Amino acid sequence: MGFHVPVMAVEVVAGLVGDPQGIYVDATAGGGGHSRAILEELGPRGRLVAIDRDPEAVAQVRRELEDERVVVVCGRFGELVQILVRQGMSEVDGVLFDLGVSSHQIDQASRGFSYQQDGPLDMRMEPGVGMSAAELIAQSGPEELARLLAEYGEERQARRIARAICQAPSMHTTAELRRAVESVRSGHLPKTLARVFQALRIAVNGELDQLKRGLAAGIALLRPGGRLGVIAYHSLEDRLVKQTFAPLVSACTCPPEVVLCVCGGKARFSKVATQTKRATTAEVDLNRRARSASLRLYEKRGD
Ligand SMILES: C[S@@+](CC[C@H](N)C(=O)[O-])C[C@H]1O[C@@H](n2cnc3c(N)ncnc32)[C@H](O)[C@@H]1O
Known part of the structure; x- marks a missing residue:
């Protein structure tokens, strides 16, 4: 089984890479598919920083992308500014976030991400770091668990399910869940x-907090003309991206009662396309993961 098939790789590269000699960040390197596609567009002076919080993914990308233009870093994209500062970089030309988990992580029963295979109820993207899903459940009461299921799963039966989970005689494996x-x-x-x-x-991986921090860092680090792309797989992530950029892409910062706009369009970002990009049916036929993906691209405006 392959590590991971990158989603909308053609659209990502076309939308993200403007300057082949620029610096690009793949904040979620996974199996290195998007990193490779970006690298193929770069010239001899182009640079790619490939980041993942999962050491197994990092090892895979290091094996896959031996190239002097690439730096592979094990870390969280919530700490993107610090990661780049350590590389001596303060501005970049493009940042990609391909959110969630890779096929490799899901396919390994021992990681506990899949309800289709039995394994330990773990779900940590960084094995051994922080609380596993089983530990999180053990320390949450039914109320807290119901809140998590409602908020992060948008599950209507959150209370009933939380009660069933808390009343189960044992909750250590994905099969028990x-x-x-x-x-x-x-x-x-x-x-x-x-x-x-x-x-x-x-909840286990603090994903929405990471996304907020990652987007803020990306927004701060982009050069004028630089682009930020996000591939989201569910509405919570997608909404957060949309809400983060909404005030930054509005054409005018003047209040609505101002008839004659004097701000001269201080919007800091523009959307690269008015429509969110979706994978083509041909791609979805080959890669089912692509069916729920939506790609948003934003460009930082010049000063
Ligand atoms: C959908 S996969 C990316 C696949 C990749 N684009 C490819 O082409 O193979 C998401 C990856 O992001 C990583 N990840 C998720 N959240 C992260 C975070 N906050 N910081 C760094 N990596 C993260 C996961 O460990 C996983 O490997």
Whole structure:
């Protein structure tokens, strides 16, 4: 089985790489697919910083991309500014966030991300760091768990499912979590399971907090003319991206009662396309992961 097939790689590269001699950041390097595609566009003076918080992904990318133009860093994109400062970089030409987990992480039962295979209820992108999903559940009461399922999984049966999870005799494996969810029998089971596993994964890895910090860092680090791209796989992430950029892309910062605009268009970003990009049906036929992906691209304006 391959490590990971990059989603919308053609669209990402076309949208992100403006200057082949520039500095680009792949903030979620995974199996290195997007990194490789970006690297193929770069000239001899171009640079790529490939980051992942999962040491296994980092090892894979180091193996895949031996190239003097590439630096591979194990770290969280929430600390993007610090990571780049350590590389002597204070401005970049493009940043990509391809959110969530890779196929490799999901396919390995031992990582505990999948409801389709039995494994330890772990879900940590950084193995051994912080609390596992089982530990998180053990220390949350049904109220807190219901809040997580509702907030991060947008699950309507959050209370009933949380109660079933907390009442289960043992909660150490993905199969035990699956059985607890199944016992509630609500709605379309695979979708409910996906929402519950998503919610726990987001909580375990602090994903939305990372995304907020990562976007803020990317916004600060981009040079005028530089571009930031985000591939999101569910509405929580996508909404956060949209809301973060909304005040930055508005054409005018003057209050609505000002009839004659005098700000001269102080918007700091423009959308690269009015429509969010979706994978083509041909791509979705080859890679089912691509079906829920949406790519947003923003360009920083000149001063
Ligand atoms: C969808 S995969 C990326 C796949 C990659 N674009 C490729 O072409 O192979 C997401 C990756 O982002 C990593 N990741 C998620 N959150 C992160 C964070 N806050 N900081 C760094 N890496 C993160 C995960 O470990 C995973 O390897």
